[in-house]
Amino acid sequence: MPAFAYVNGRYLPLAHASLPVEDRGTQFADAVYEVIAMFGSQPLDWRAHCWRLRRGLAALFIAGAPEEPALAHIAKTLWRRARLEDGLLYIQVSRGTARRDHGFPANTAPNLVMTARAFDFRQRLRQQQTGVAVVSLPDQRWQRCDLKTTGLLGAVLGKAEARRLGAFEAMFYREDGTVTEGASTNMWLVEPSGTLVTHPLSAHILPGVMRETVLRLARDAQFTVAERPFTLAQARTAPELFLTSTTGPLLPITRLDGRPVGTGTAHAGIPGPTATRLATLLWNEITRQTGWHP
Numbered sequence: 527m528p529a530f531a532y533v534n535g536r537y538l539p540l541a542h543a544s545l546p547v548e549d550r551g552t553q554f555a556d557a558v559y560e561v562i563a564m565f566g567s568q569p570l571d572w573r574a575h576c577w578r579l580r581r582g583l584a585a586l587f588i589a590g591a592p593e594e595p596a597l598a599h600i601a602k603t604l605w606r607r608a609r610l611e612d613g614l615l616y617i618q619v620s621r622g623t624a625r626r627d628h629g630f631p632a633n634t635a636p637n638l639v640m641t642a643r644a645f646d647f648r649q650r651l652r653q654q655q656t657g658v659a660v661v662s663l664p665d666q667r668w669q670r671c672d673l674k675t676t677g678l679l680g681a682v683l684g685k686a687e688a689r690r691l692g693a694f695e696a697m698f699y700r701e702d703g704t705v706t707e708g709a710s711t712n713m714w715l716v717e718p719s720g721t722l723v724t725h726p727l728s729a730h731i732l733p734g735v736m737r738e739t740v741l742r743l744a745r746d747a748q749f750t751v752a753e754r755p756f757t758l759a760q761a762r763t764a765p766e767l768f769l770t771s772t773t774g775p776l777l778p779i780t781r782l783d784g785r786p787v788g789t790g791t792a793h794a795g796i797p798g799p800t801a802t803r804l805a806t807l808l809w810n811e812i813t814r815q816t817g818w819h820p
């Protein structure tokens with residue numbers, strides 16, 4: 527199925543879609559974006575993604591982007607034209623096109639881009655059975671990781687290094703040893719007591735939509751949850767680690783820096799019971815919201 531795009535009012539095959547050279551997103555990463563999972567043409571957590579997009583636009587002082595109902599209409603039309611079922615909807619809003627100058631241009635309308643691509647979520651169910659490998663890397667990103675901007679070079683280089691080392695994802699840590707998140711995922715640790723730990727919301731991490739959904743499901747299922755930092759040293763001895771993201775959506779981490787996770791426990795190097803249980807709760811939630819069945 528060919529990928530489709532929407533650019534400032536036009537729907538067209540992705541191969542024919544483009545933005546002007548002086549789009550501020552291209553020259554300054556002066557843009558925010560969202561990636562939304564579509565299960566059988568139904569978006570997951572649509573409102574949470576729109577809320578985060580709106581928050582990012584406000585933080586960057588980008589005004590004039592379409593509101594949620596208009597975005598929903600465009601997304602629906604795009605998905606229909608692309609004749610897709612399962613896939614990823616990408617939304618990007620830049621400050622617009624203007625003569626290159628660092629300062630904000632006056633009277634410039636934002637550029638709105640959406641793309642629609644197929645994505646096989648069932649591959650994730652298979653990866654869930656084996657778990658994935660991660661490698662720890664220093665967090666070299668900027669100081670506002672809470673904003674989902676297209677300035678992703680730190681994440682891109684981290685992901686490339688992880689892939690070079692044969693891993694699925696990077697686990698970023700700060701100078702003090704605190705684990706922040708992955709290059710494009712949020713990181714979780716399960717303590718021996720069963721408590722789930724994930725970095726609190728701050729400028730050091732992206733407020734992941736899947737992170738929020740898993741927090742809600744975990745609390746509803748009576749898990750004890752702590753939003754506090756954990757260290758790389760703690761991760762190395764944790765019974766279980768896992769990651770979450772829109773495209774994940776929840777994958778057990780079974781190797782960290784080449785060593786099995788959960789060393790000394792019954793499930794060392796294989797997915798643990800907590801991540802497996804939470805993943806089941808999450809797939810059930812996906813079915814509840816979208817009607818999708820694995």
Ligand SMILES: Cc1ncc(COP(=O)(O)O)c(C=O)c1O
Binds near residue numbers: 681708737
């Ligand atoms: C840095 C970072 N953290 C976490 C996530 C996960 O966020 P979400 O669950 O909203 O996909 C992403 C997603 O791209 C990300 O780029």
